[in-house]
Amino acid sequence: MNNTTSKTIDLYFMDARSKLIDIAAFMDRVDRGDETDDFRYRAFMDALTCLNERNRAESVLLAFSDPTDEPINRAGTISACGAWPDKASR
Amino acid sequence: MRYIEPHAHMVSRTTDDYTALAVAGCKAVCEPAFWAGFDRSSAAGFRDYFCQLTEHEPNRAAKFGLRHFCWLCINPKEAEDLMLADDVLALIPEFLERDNVLGIGEIGLNKNSRNELTVLEKHIDLAARTNQLILVHTPHLEDKYKGTRLIIDLIAGDSRIDPGRVLIDHVEEHTAKMVLDAGFWGGITLYPESKCTAPRAIDILENFGLDRLWMNSACDWGVSVPLAVPYAALEMRRRGYGEKTIDTVFYENPVRFLSQCPNFSL
């Protein structure tokens, strides 16, 4: 399947630019709030390095993912938060 | 355009949503059994829900000219309680006789726990014994990669199940390939924040081919967009795709998968 007529930059540059500025502002905000130690933010910073790789979307998703194989013992009540909490302790 | 909404929780939506779907070209809506946003207190709550999915909701959809189909199961979020799960599993066979039922779903995993896996295995066994199609929910966020791998291992390990009769839903860039490589169908869910945007969904089609993929809104009681599917079609037009490709993705593909169930007709 191929995208033949429209140019990716024409379609998506402004949207991506806006999201990038939002990310920059989010990082500034975390700095000001002195929350850079939060494990989710550390996972976020780690995921940013995936932008230098080839399959960036996949790499970012994997950076946030639980890479282990074993099922957990009980589901418990804590819901998913977007970053694997145990990553920080490894 | 014409399209199928292959995954929508219409019991949580308004009549305005039905009108919007019908006006946008939706021909049929398929509703998997899922978590209500709170835990039900007994199997009787599930019996009522299954009646709602097989009796009441099809009538509501028909008022807007829409066919309504459903999938039945106890969802993984309520599957931690094994006794409750067994009681609900025992209810399902009598409802499988009903004429809008497509199969067993949306089963799967939520937190990737041992009990969730046990209940998933029981659903797979029920589907194998009764020759039902299967619709699988994969976990959200950081749990999706691990959960998708556990699900694929479990289902691929049951020789009675033809992977071409199983759709694994909520795939993203890190799970689409393993689902398709194992012979399953994949569903891409267009959902604000926690799942996939339309541009990313189209990227997945471009990277992995459109043979065994569909898109759905999975609209429910949370923040979700009932028209996400036709919006994604609009995004494909912006990228230069023609109506024939769009019809393949949004109509022909879901019809091809769902027609494996004799109850599915338009």
Ligand SMILES: [Zn+2]
């Ligand atoms: Zn759902």
